[in-house]
Amino acid sequence: MTTTTTTAATPVAPSRGALRPLGLGDIEITGGFWAQRQEVNATRTLGHIEHWLEREGWIRNFDDAAAGTLGARTGREFSDSEVYKLLEAMAWEIGRSDDADLDRRFGALVRRVAGAQEPDGYLSTAFGRPGQGARYSDLEWGHELYCYGHLFQAAVARLRTRPSADDGLVDIARRAADHVVATFGPGGRVAVCGHAEIEPALAELGRATGERRYVDQAALFVARRGTGTLGDIEYGRSYYQDDVPVRDATVLRGHAVRANYLSAGAVDVAVETDDAELLAALTTQWQNTVARRTYITGGQGSHHLDESFGDDFVLPPDRAYSETCAGVGSIMFSWRLLLAQADPRYADLIERTLYNVLATSPSHDGQSFYYTNTLHQRRPGTVPASDAAVPRASTSMRAPWFAVSCCPPNVARTLASLASYVATTDDDGLQIHQYAPSRIRTALPDGRSIAVDVETGYPHDGAIRVTAADSSDEPWTLTLRVPSWAAGATLRTPEGTRPVSAGSVSVRRRFEAGDVVELTLPVAPRISVADPRIDAVRGCAAVERGPLVLAVESVDLGEVGVSTDVADLRLDPSVPPRVVDGRVVATFGFERPAEGPWPYGADANGTGGRTAEVPLVEYHDWANRGPSTMRVWIPVA
């Protein structure tokens, strides 16, 4: 159990826990898969989001509110939050890259937000004016507290990356938080927001500002959740987790984004209040959710109807909702548990979700996005108009913007702060959780300095080479995560090479500059099947490579020349997939089902055909070459 009062430039800085996060000043991703995505995020995505927020009028709502001219407001009731999430993403990016132009745009945007705040701290463009609903008159769907949450997270990002900035965002957040405490705090209205988010945000604002009242308010909101303060709705109170108190629940349920945001905040509360019972309940919920309600991609939420988790094992690939924001929320939840408990399984899920949900959402150019992430595309998608916002879940191809556009800025803020999720320290050393070329310079509480460089071609190459950049006077412990899929991993140290098993491996030594510790993870492609209770993929298999889920995409079938529809493919599991010219290829049979008037009967087999090798695509990369059909789960021959 470490304790710390320093606050690194990181989204989550608990006052205690097993691990201590590094800030953006301690670690830099210097190349590879994620650096490339951070670059696209910085140079393309942030401007794209700003453009659309202007275009749709969601920033103008603040101007109009400030001027007292807000008539026909544009956007959904929660559109303010997208502006705040952009601010958060900008703040992290400024902290990461020190971009002066971005800092100027950030300040300008903050000033526009500031004008809309009311004297008592209340801030919403959607409520409280003539023709609008009264403040907090619709906690089920109004999202006012949800929006504050994103405001607070933006302020935390700013405070931790530019503590002396004079733009005023932190003050705006403080005034809003004080207003929330006055309104919903002890002696105030006993209520919660229909969409959790203020819980982790208040906890973090409390940590960042030292205002314990904010943490206490987060604890109040968490304690009230599940006591039925929200109205019943067609989806049931489980939709917003108001069905069961957090400490009594055993699994995540209801709206998948809400559930994960709430869980993240509840971990924060459990840690700050030293509530072991609450933390244990959340650990159980995480375990059951991962074991029974999570896609192979790490995606969560299978219902289109209410964007919710289904029952245990209801994970249909062709109707996967797997909202990008639920992936972000899952990372938030897992990361907080990792900091609290140091169990590498949390980092396993974060990795899986980063590569297969977060990285899947944006297009190569960072200017269009998946909101939902299906695992099976049956018909070639339709390219959405480049100049129109589209319905959130109906896009079969990535779209530039959505009528509900929570996902693009959520991706952006996560990518901009991604370095923070790579490594941690404890009282005796450094733990590396995610493998990317990176530069780490930090110090332990007792003053021992740590300086290492990580070189790797991961995830396509399993060799992860950690080189000491400095000599240490005292020994310290380097801990490396060994993913659960990495059977046969080995570790090479100056003392020799040894097999290591899944979990983590530690090396304690006095490092000399140039000392190398090299972890080799087996990233040969492998075939995976599912628990038989996941009925939707019975008789199918998926191909994985390291943390990457692969897929077969119709645009790769043309050269094979047997079929142009992934529906006809049957994976031959007897031939191990192999890597050819950098791409994984697998062997398939082809079977065109017979057409008939009725699809049920004594024998519904189709006609067989020859077998052929077909290249697979990394799932995150699908649908970047035009409309296609795609399968992650492929029927076995």
Add this chain to the structure above:
Amino acid sequence: MTTTTTTAATPVAPSRGALRPLGLGDIEITGGFWAQRQEVNATRTLGHIEHWLEREGWIRNFDDAAAGTLGARTGREFSDSEVYKLLEAMAWEIGRSDDADLDRRFGALVRRVAGAQEPDGYLSTAFGRPGQGARYSDLEWGHELYCYGHLFQAAVARLRTRPSADDGLVDIARRAADHVVATFGPGGRVAVCGHAEIEPALAELGRATGERRYVDQAALFVARRGTGTLGDIEYGRSYYQDDVPVRDATVLRGHAVRANYLSAGAVDVAVETDDAELLAALTTQWQNTVARRTYITGGQGSHHLDESFGDDFVLPPDRAYSETCAGVGSIMFSWRLLLAQADPRYADLIERTLYNVLATSPSHDGQSFYYTNTLHQRRPGTVPASDAAVPRASTSMRAPWFAVSCCPPNVARTLASLASYVATTDDDGLQIHQYAPSRIRTALPDGRSIAVDVETGYPHDGAIRVTAADSSDEPWTLTLRVPSWAAGATLRTPEGTRPVSAGSVSVRRRFEAGDVVELTLPVAPRISVADPRIDAVRGCAAVERGPLVLAVESVDLGEVGVSTDVADLRLDPSVPPRVVDGRVVATFGFERPAEGPWPYGADANGTGGRTAEVPLVEYHDWANRGPSTMRVWIPVA
């Protein structure tokens, strides 16, 4: 091609077509499966519906509208239609059983409706008053024309069963129809209703009243559909079939009830306007929908989100929506095609849908209903409160009433008029489509009389015995449907016994009173698998018996003593299911999957166990013995 001007007491009486419907005066179901359900419908369900319509205030809306005191109206915008569907059900029941008390209640209810009609024929309790939307201001969701449709179908039922009644319902319908023609007819507003239903209803009202203008208005509405007169919505215009003109479409899509109602009306229009091209397009749509978008139960519509058809072969059993009303709509569509074209496949689907969707909805006591009809219940259901309307799709057990309660009266009107769907005539004889103990007395256009009695224990016994009740002077042709599943069927006539193949079989003779023609259909239980493109049931099989789909239900596992969860069952297809003491039993292995932290990997098999015989339940009969888990599609060992 027959033509007729007589109008039997039947819901659908085309002016031409291959077959001519019998009216309730020509045919009576005298016993068995359906007679029992008609009795429950008459004695329990009609009163139950009337009670709930009063209780919820949906009838009172008419009183208040008449009194000019309609303030806070209760019910959804389409609740008027439920009152009309009850009237239709009552009218058929009065025609069937001549119940004087029911006739009195019918008249009283009509008077309450009548008072709300405006002088120009407009009739809706949901629009046009202070505080309400303007008339026809929300055609996408307002349902005014949809409600007229059910009003017209009620009037048709009354006109054909009690042509001289003085209750006034037919006049109400005529005034409303005239208003519709004046408003939306030639030179009027070019628009359609977001929910099709007025199309078949106007066509039928035109047939029943001889007003060609109504048929022409139906034709106009059908022609306008698919031209984008409705607004775009998040679900897309396909939701209300406004994406593609009816004659250009190739498959049903969008909201499954809307799609079927529209198709039924389009067949009516095609028949009355002799539009072979339109009829051919609808035939193709029916074929593709049956081949690719229909559950083994006959159920249609797999999306909870928008109650819609999914893409081809997206038929997940555990998220089957399969709305009861979509089953009713499918029967409406198939029946019209059957009358037009005489293809027995239409009657096959009607039979399947009757036994496995329509019969599944009501409980044994006829006082609770399924709105959706899942094919896989993973968790034991929750018994809904008996004194509250519940959300439509969230019930895992049958519920007494729904906030959207379209299904109960839809079942009621279909059951009350069911005899009409049993048999038809053409110019040379009688065609029996559905097998039930029945008494048929009718005449051909040239005066030849037909009198037969049907005796059968179908669907549990495959022997269908048709006995001539009268001697005929001239020969006529008796045609019997041979269902597509009935391989090995035989026909015994006075001349001997011969095998018959699927489709239909005809016997032309001069019948003597007492002559018997006996069709024997093989109703031994059989195992069926699905087209491999139905991914959701890969590796599974279902057990059927005649037209009945069977299921395994957890309440039957207790006596077996190996597991109490249907998730553990693996069907052994090498042992044919058999009938023991009247119930079908099948042989299963049991497999409890291993619990683990992550449900994907190289091997996810569970532990095996012994095999045992387990009794199956007829699908329509499941969930009548308390909460349970249930599967239609069972993994194969």
